[in-house]
Amino acid sequence: MAEQRTLRVFRGTRERGELKEYTVAAGEGSVVLDAVHMIQAEHAPDLAVRWNCKAGKCGSCSAEINGKPRLMCMTRMSDYAPDETITVTPMRAFPVIKDLVTDVSWNYEVNKRIPAFQPRKPDAPDGTWRMYQYEVERPQEFRKCIECFLCQDVCHVLRTHEKHQQFMGPAMLVRAAVYEMHPLDDADRREHLRHEGGIGYCNITKCCTEVCPESIQITDNAIIPLKERLVDAKYDPLAALLRKLTG
Amino acid sequence: MTTSVRDLQERSFGATLRRDAWWIAPALTALVLGSFGIYATWAAWVNRSFEWGPYLSPFYSPLINAGWWPLSPAFLILIFPLGFRATCYYYRKAYYRAFFLDPVACAVGEPRHGYKGETKFPFIIQNIHRYFMYAAVVFIFILAYDVWVATRWPVNGVLPDGSMGTGPTTFGVGIGTIVMAINVVLLSCYTFGCHSLRHLVGGQVDCFSCARGGKARFQTWRGVSALNRHHMLFAWCSLFGVALTDVYIRLCAMGVIHDVRIF
Numbered sequence: 001m002a003e004q005r006t007l008r009v010f011r012g013t014r015e016r017g018e019l020k021e022y023t024v025a026a027g028e029g030s031v032v033l034d035a036v037h038m039i040q041a042e043h044a045p046d047l048a049v050r051w052n053c054k055a056g057k058c059g060s061c062s063a064e065i066n067g068k069p070r071l072m073c074m075t076r077m078s079d080y081a082p083d084e085t086i087t088v089t090p091m092r093a094f095p096v097i098k099d100l101v102t103d104v105s106w107n108y109e110v111n112k113r114i115p116a117f118q119p120r121k122p123d124a125p126d127g128t129w130r131m132y133q134y135e136v137e138r139p140q141e142f143r144k145c146i147e148c149f150l151c152q153d154v155c156h157v158l159r160t161h162e163k164h165q166q167f168m169g170p171a172m173l174v175r176a177a178v179y180e181m182h183p184l185d186d187a188d189r190r191e192h193l194r195h196e197g198g199i200g201y202c203n204i205t206k207c208c209t210e211v212c213p214e215s216i217q218i219t220d221n222a223i224i225p226l227k228e229r230l231v232d233a234k235y236d237p238l239a240a241l242l243r244k245l246t247g
Numbered sequence: 248m249t250t251s252v253r254d255l256q257e258r259s260f261g262a263t264l265r266r267d268a269w270w271i272a273p274a275l276t277a278l279v280l281g282s283f284g285i286y287a288t289w290a291a292w293v294n295r296s297f298e299w300g301p302y303l304s305p306f307y308s309p310l311i312n313a314g315w316w317p318l319s320p321a322f323l324i325l326i327f328p329l330g331f332r333a334t335c336y337y338y339r340k341a342y343y344r345a346f347f348l349d350p351v352a353c354a355v356g357e358p359r360h361g362y363k364g365e366t367k368f369p370f371i372i373q374n375i376h377r378y379f380m381y382a383a384v385v386f387i388f389i390l391a392y393d394v395w396v397a398t399r400w401p402v403n404g405v406l407p408d409g410s411m412g413t414g415p416t417t418f419g420v421g422i423g424t425i426v427m428a429i430n431v432v433l434l435s436c437y438t439f440g441c442h443s444l445r446h447l448v449g450g451q452v453d454c455f456s457c458a459r460g461g462k463a464r465f466q467t468w469r470g471v472s473a474l475n476r477h478h479m480l481f482a483w484c485s486l487f488g489v490a491l492t493d494v495y496i497r498l499c500a501m502g503v504i505h506d507v508r509i510f
Contacts, residue, residue: 183456200364201364203349207353220336
């Protein structure tokens with residue numbers, strides 16, 4: 001039987017808004033996105049919400065539920081006590097367009113500036129390349145990214161310190177790692193990561209990994225290895241000496 | 248209730264819409280790391296009761312005689328494991344959250360608004376982590392040697408003052424030997440799961456099939472990665488292991504407890 005549940009939802013634009021309370025019926029197995037759709041159907045047809053697959057794969061319905069960045073379609077109403085009011089707000093790291101919809105276009109602009117995949121010269125007799133599954137598995141983990149940008153939202157460098165001009169954020173570091181660790185790629189992105197990417201701003205607090213709905217090990221498998229590659233190039237005098245000696 | 252978007256930002260310390268007990272983890276971390284720091288400083292400072300029979304506390308290993316050094320030799324030793332842990336990628340997360348509150352928890356307001364991360368002094372120094380890792384690997388071998396020494400017992404038994412005396416030794420294992428061995432195992436699991444080591448053994452290679460020794464490097468990288476997945480667990484277990492080993496040997500040396508010789 002459907003239970004009556006109360007939600008507080010942000011209504012407004014980037015200049016002005018409020019948390020409005022709604023009560024809707026939530027059936028067994030329903031998720032927060034279902035409840036938001038019920039609000040649209042019964043109380044507020046003009047409530048703006050971005051969604052698409054309702055299966056945790058399109059990355060559209062990112063929001064903050066009781067202060068935690070999450071996908072609305074993957075958050076069950078039963079995760080919360082029946083008498084608990086559930087607060088749904090838009091992502092904080094990006095400008096609000098309306099209600100729960102934010103402008104995430106900044107991410108795509110940052111993505112465009114990452115040096116593109118650059119394959120090395122073909123080295124197989126037939127003028128192509130060979131690579132093996134075991135060596136391409138590392139970048140394949142990052143290909144699971146659904147671009148929900150929850151990691152960007154929770155990252156305190158963007159969220160609290162608003163360093164959007166200096167720091168590309170965890171999602172874009174994952175994007176860079178896809179190319180950087182690819183067995184066929186020949187480009188060197190370390191200068192880009194250091195200056196435009198601002199990888200030094202990341203202080204490894206792992207919030208990005210905690211919120212990733214695809215369970216990508218963002219910090220351990222993408223950011224730290226990229227930081228270590230930068231250490232090779234810039235902060236390791238022994239490695240520099242070795243490079244000089246070996247040409 | 249009118250709330251601007253700006254009001255929803257976490258603009259003051261601790262401000263958040265989270266309703267869970269987000270403060271427990273950083274508070275516990277601060278308590279445990281702080282307690283370890285105080286205990287380690289005291290244990291290093293006192294410069295006594297660090298050996299009993301064939302046992303030697305990890306805080307004082309290797310035994311060094313530094314006449315020119317006015318303080319306890321433990322400080323000369325501890326600088327390496329301390330540096331390794333202070334620059335460790337896991338501990339960085341732990342203490343940035345617990346002590347620097349930067350951030351204290353995910354999606355929770357911070358006390359400071361000027362932020363440079365690890366781009367400037369002092370935190371840019373974190374980039375020397377691999378050098379401390381080299382030292383930490385050497386310490387693993389030193390502590391493993393201590394375990395071997397802890398199996399050599401005087402034939403006539405340990406003297407009442409806890410010293411070995413002179414004379415022949417024989418193989419034996421006491422509770423302390425096992426404690427010291429467990430400590431080395433935990434420290435090895437922590438050290439050999441280090442992110443910098445993972446990078447150096449194979450993480451820096453993109454094309455294993457093209458690199459010299461690529462297959463071996465891939466297997467080594469995979470082994471280090473397996474330990475690395477539990478880096479947090481081993482970081483804490485090895486921290487407790489070191490402290491408990493020191494406590495056990497100290498209590499034996501002070502005569503508070505008596506070591507049991509198993510065989």
